[in-house]
Amino acid sequence: MKTLTPSPQDIQQDWYVVDATGVSLGRLSTQVASILRGKNKPYFAPNIDCGDFVIVINAEKVKMTGLKAEQKLYKSYSGYPGGLKETPFAKMLEKHPQRIIEHAVKGMLPKTILGRAMFKKLKVYAGSEHPHAAQKPMVLDLKEN
Secondary structure, three states, X not given: XXXXXXXXXXXXXXXXXXXXXXXEHHHHHHHHHHHHHOXXXXXXXXXXXXXXXXXXXXXXXXXXXXXXXXXXEEEEEOOOOOOEEEEEHHHHHHXXXXXXXXXXXXXXXXXXXXXXXXXXXXXXXXXXXXOOHHHOOEEEOOOXX
């Protein structure tokens, strides 16, 4: 038996649109990361970027379970002494809601050049409008039961 490796001609990249309204952040980001990697395709290969494009809308309406909404902190470090900045989840949701989903999905992708290429296929918007209507994205329903 031979292992089939997809060639660039075999890879077809689709566009999906996901509504984040009322969906848990962790469940949303794991499924989005899986689509970006291409794990939903029958010809998945870990060394080839065979994933699809994902558009996430309504990022400001994503929900957190438990006490994470009060306790979660986003940290950034400048490299200088005393340069650690901590931003609570509530303030991040108020100022930059798209960064919450981007941060969660980026942590689930490979930390390589290939992972950075996969991350570029993620488009996150705070509102319900997006400029990618020309790509005719398919609606992907990730609602929890």
